[in-house]
Amino acid sequence: MENRMIVRVPGDKSISQRALILATLAEGESRLRGVLPSADPRSTAAALRALGADIPPLPADGAEIRVQGRGLGGLTPPEAPLDLGNSGTGTRLLLGVLAAQSFSSVVDGDDSLRSRPMARVTDPLGAMGARFEWLGAHGRLPLRVLGGPIGGIEYDLPVASAQVKSALLLAGVAGRVPVGLTEPGVSRDHTERMLRGCGVSVITHVRDDAGRRVELRDPPTRLTPLDIDVPGDLSSAAFVLLAGLLGVAPSGVTVEGVGLNPTRNGVLPLFERMGARLEVEPAGEAAGEPVGRITARPGPLRSIAVDESDVTLAVDEIPSVAIAAVRAPGRTRIRGARELRVKETDRIRALVVNLRALGVEVEEVDDGLDVVGTDAPLSGTVDPFDDHRIAMVFGVLGAQPGNAIEVLDPGCVEVSFPGFWSLLQELRDG
Structure with missing residues (x-):
């Protein structure tokens, strides 16, 4: 490792x-x-x-x-x-x-x-x-x-x-x-x-x-100027960690300098409940925000139930949880995520449509979805509906060994993660 x-x-x-x-x-x-x-x-x-x-x-x-x-x-x-x-x-x-x-x-x-x-x-x-x-x-x-x-x-x-x-x-x-x-x-x-x-x-x-x-x-009469280092985006880090958990990076991956704000890091306990091998190391503050490094290593995952209290602290990372669920035996149940329907696209619908296109068993409900895990190779074409996060989660799934998934409109990831595709290729190459 x-x-x-x-x-x-x-x-x-x-x-x-x-x-x-x-x-x-x-x-x-x-x-x-x-x-x-x-x-x-x-x-x-x-x-x-x-x-x-x-x-x-x-x-x-x-x-x-x-x-x-x-x-x-x-x-x-x-x-x-x-x-x-x-x-x-x-x-x-x-x-x-x-x-x-x-x-x-x-x-x-x-x-x-x-x-x-x-x-x-x-x-x-x-x-x-x-x-x-x-x-x-x-x-x-x-x-x-x-x-x-x-x-x-x-x-x-x-x-x-x-x-x-x-x-x-x-x-x-x-x-x-x-x-x-x-x-x-x-x-x-x-x-x-x-x-x-x-x-x-x-x-x-x-x-x-x-x-x-x-x-x-x-209310203040004036604001003092800022002098800050913006920490790494945990939402972006979630895709890299997902790649580590799914074995895209065979020896695992460590993300440095990432924000660990406790009102933002809800995806980490969700991954851990799924059995993820994560290691979180705090390293001080930047911009008044706690920062550190997170290591993710490949290993078996398990299905879980996600409710509204989980979603509040991980709303942008729920697509990553749904994709992790694809490789978790059993049925992962996600509820309380209605907010996903009014993002850049209807992310619940986008996940369901594309998972079905790849042959994954999935059920859509008003405020979430159920994903049934599989170990079968996955292949097909994914339409991210011009949503950067949908493109990236399926990009990670497509990079998992044995899968062959084409993501249409890959350029939409520029909204939040310039250089994502080249980094994903580096992870695959080890």
């Missing part, structure tokens, strides 16, 4: 986009290293530039960039609609920022982003006094944000959602108004951590019912 491969994955997509937004709103020069140079952060950076931000091109090697902040009141009206491409995170977080500006702006995206629900963000923002005008289908992009003064809010989120929570917190920061939020579960806390890094007092309470209370009691 000493010959296992040691790799790094690109910077965290969620943290990269938050860093770009907060660096723009800060006063002074922020220094950001390891920003993910993929399509989604590039779209967010382009939208911020259109709002007056001075953000240099995102370097392919993650080298340091310096962003001169505009301050909380320094954004300027865009001359054209803001095109967020395929970035749901960038869109929803910017809606919070734009709601409190003194000008109007139009937000749009590609066909995939236009199909994703936005009312979950605009409804609570509307309760703060923000105004929106739908320019197409109600609840979908494009929409016009009619900026203006907003008020504070006390809001119970119907589901735990980092994007909704972050949009409301950023609206509170940009509008200088208090925000109190209650979540029924635990969602990613990247925004809270990064706001604290900018000098903002964000208070978090864990509730007796396993929910969480987040408060912005004293």
Whole structure:
């Protein structure tokens, strides 16, 4: 096992986009290293530039960039609609920022982003006094944000959602108004951590019912600039770890410098419940986030039951769990994952359609799927439906020895993981 491969994955997509937004709103020069140079952060950076931000091109090697902040009141009206491409995170977080500006702006995206629900963000923002005008289908992009003064809010989120929570917190920061939020579960806390890094007092309470209370009691008058290293993306690392578990990398694989945020690492206990041979080694912090190295070695897997409490901390990694289940004897049951239906594509449907095309026994339900494990060689063609995560999980399955799977539109992985296919080939080659 000493010959296992040691790799790094690109910077965290969620943290990269938050860093770009907060660096723009800060006063002074922020220094950001390891920003993910993929399509989604590039779209967010382009939208911020259109709002007056001075953000240099995102370097392919993650080298340091310096962003001169505009301050909380320094954004300027865009001359054209803001095109967020395929970035749901960038869109929803910017809606919070734009709601409190003194000008109007139009937000749009590609066909995939236009199909994703936005009312979950605009409804609570509307309760703060923000105004929106739908320019197409109600609840979908494009929409016009009619900026203006907003008020504070006390809001119970119907589901735990980092994007909704972050949009409301950023609206509170940009509008200088208090925000109190209650979540029924635990969602990613990247925004809270990064706001604290900018000098903002964000208070978090864990509730007796396993929910969480987040408060912005004293809105800041300014944000201090950031000086951070963006950790490796655990969602991207999940594909590499999956490759290690399935024997794509025969001697196993170690991912270094990856984020280990406890509100984000839910895929690790799921893999371990499946019998995965994982070793997690903490190694300090980066950007206020715990980081470390994770090693995955091949070995037998077993079927498990996944419920909503598991999904909350691993929603983007559930496709990796479903693919691991293909090689786990018995029936793996995934429930409480309805959120997967409103991602870049309907990921539940995409998994079911493509697994059936490969001859895997699978059952689709409204909020999940059942996968029956098999040890048979798998072959066929997979359509990822322009979804980067669907393409990558089937790419890993196709790289497993004995399988012959073609993934259509492999370029869609550029949204989050530039260089994925070459890294996968390196893992296969050992």
